Amino acid sequence: MQCTFAVFRFDPAADRQSRYQHYVVSAEPADKILDCLNRIRWEQDPTLAYRASCAHGICGSDAMVINGHVALACQKLVRDFKTANNFVIEPLPVFQVLRDLIVDLRPFFEKHRAVRPYLVTAGENPEKERLQNSENQQFVEPALRCILCAACTATCPITRVNPAYLGPAALLRAFRYVCDSRDTLTLERLQALDNDDGIWGCKTMWWCTEVCPKGIPVTKCLGQIKRLLKKGDAHA
């Protein structure tokens, strides 16, 4: 069947402002939106620029706006949309557009780095593994699903009004290390988050949870950080 695509285009070398270009693509209901974009690039217009790699929702490259909703182009199928096979494809909001559907994610990754996203432990490593309760591992497990696609941070209403806010993705990563029983930096981590650009920037609006392509209960995980700060006990 025929699908029409209106795709956001912007080439900084040629365009003063963005425009929408229209394409007609023949697609099956089970085709991914990414398949359609690939078909445009490979068969009709090789100048269309977007990021994509694994094509099955694990690398996190192809978050974009599809018919008004932030999603991964490789995780949404033509049949998922009740829009009479008409599609509007736009780049992620919040971030600066570099070209077409490609945005500048540097600010996103700078915030990620700001939460010291690595395990910190004290003393010598044991000869074998450190012990960790299975319950503790399962407690942080939702955060391990994060693929750093930036869908949540791009959607979050607070991110839009406060550029200094860490945003849901970085805070989710903070949750992963705050609550990992093997980490010894817990108090410092919590103190660093204890401000309005940190965890209290979150106003529990659930948009992050709603949009997460990996089904992570982001808002709940962020709520755990708030809970710990209130009661001053770090480990689950």
Add this chain to the structure above:
Amino acid sequence: MDRHYDAVIVGAGLAGLRAAIELAGRARVAVISKVFATRSHSGAAQGGIGAAIGNEEEDRWEWHMFDTVKGSDYLGDQDAIEVMAKDAPRTIYELEHLGVPFNRTRDGRIAQRAFGGHTRDFGKAPVKRACYAADRTGRVILDTLWEQSLRKGIDFFDEYHVLSLMINGSSCSGVVAYELATGAIVGFHSKAVLLATGGAGRIFKVTSNALASTGDGMAMAYRAGAPLEDMEFVQFHPTGIYKLGILISEAARGEGGVLRNAKGERFMEHYAPVIKDLAPRDMVSRCILEEIRAGRGIDGKDFVHLDLTHLGQDVIGHKLAEIAGFAKTYAGVDPAREPIPVHPTCHYMMGGIAANADGEVVVDAGATPLPGLFAAGECACVSVHGANRLGCNSLLDTLVFGRRTGGAIRDFIQTVKAPKPSDAFRKKAESRMAELLAIEGPEQIGAVMTELQHTMMEHVSVFRHAKGLQAALANIRELKERCARIAILDKGKCFNRNLLDSIELGQMLDLAEVITLGALYRGESRGAHWREDFPKRDDEKFLHHTMVHLSGGAPQIFSRPVAITRFEPRERTY
């Protein structure tokens, strides 16, 4: 523009990052990747990483070594396999210390599960050897190593596409790379270069591999004169989602899932009576296609069922969540209720750039190293996987040999002076780019690429024979000519995908030619390479590695002996 480092690592998957961590603080290191580091395809690895740590039941590294040798159909180099199997437990503990969030046993140790081809006591029964984090093991290891690399202050050049190696006379002194965001061509001068660019599954129509898996490092090394080893051994994973090729981890069978044909039979019982659905991938893929050929595909079509319905919501939810999501999203199937339609999908290159167990790229039958050039991970052939890789051994390979190669580079850079930077390589790359952009021709990238992928799938996948391989070779050579007439319509400098698509396609065509040549040369059936016109393994003629290198502009084949230390080749049954 020019930059100077002690070591340049191309590729930010597990092999590249593990080497970078080994070098951090001791050398100036740059990691260059054409995708952002965490988008590397190591992140798609699902089921686990193998190591005889024996947390669930008795296990020994000797058993792991034996399984790997047998799994390789006796083509793997046993000295290197011994290194890997012995080093595996240390590797797991190291990952845990770095922060990898493995699933745990009831007593808080790292949990393990069964995987294809991994057995206890030299083949007697399946053993739980795979350490895992649900079914996103690769992803959590990638994130952990990347985050540790940030902590250690390694310089990342994300979204830079490496165009060529600087090989002067007989040593390597850097790479030339293209910055996607600006179109700048940058010379990276260094004492050592590590190629860790992963696989090339995109050569085939149905694949589990990323769009980025176009074999760049292999093709670059090959064009620079280094030999590629055992490229005809291409792994087809038995359980890709029907038509799409998206991977459903072997862990699904490790946790108890079974394959069924149209009659509902658990057909692997007939082919591998001892370990059944946990037979190695080459066998299971062939068995699925045999069932389909015999008319026992589901509804007479070209797929079978992977049945997980008896595992229960708890196992699926906690240990196989990711693949359950894939089945729901892409096949519209809830695996707790219905079987998943699957068929083989191109998954892994056993072959690659010929390298030794320290990651040094070697150039001849006598294994002479090319100073300054190293390779690790899927793009390298050490060779620990021989003719067929076992599940869980690829993550292990990247980490064991990534670390060893990092160590070898650390030692190497202390023995050599910084090379005298020459801008000749950058200038050559610049004029090559200008030439590419100036091509005027009628051909289209999509048409040439699609034809290549169809040809490889039809003639060079699981079942092969001389006639088909010859047809494929002729077709590939014609496509190479057509590729040279593809016009680049995008002349811009900002994220010019058109230009990169064209470069990647040229590389894939070179590799397709080498794979097909190797498959034609090897007149026997071994591991993943099955010749219908030579259905037996022939140790007398072919118990050696196939080496292909460019000589006078044309591919030439020579061979290299297999290292056999502990296990003499025997018939391979399961």
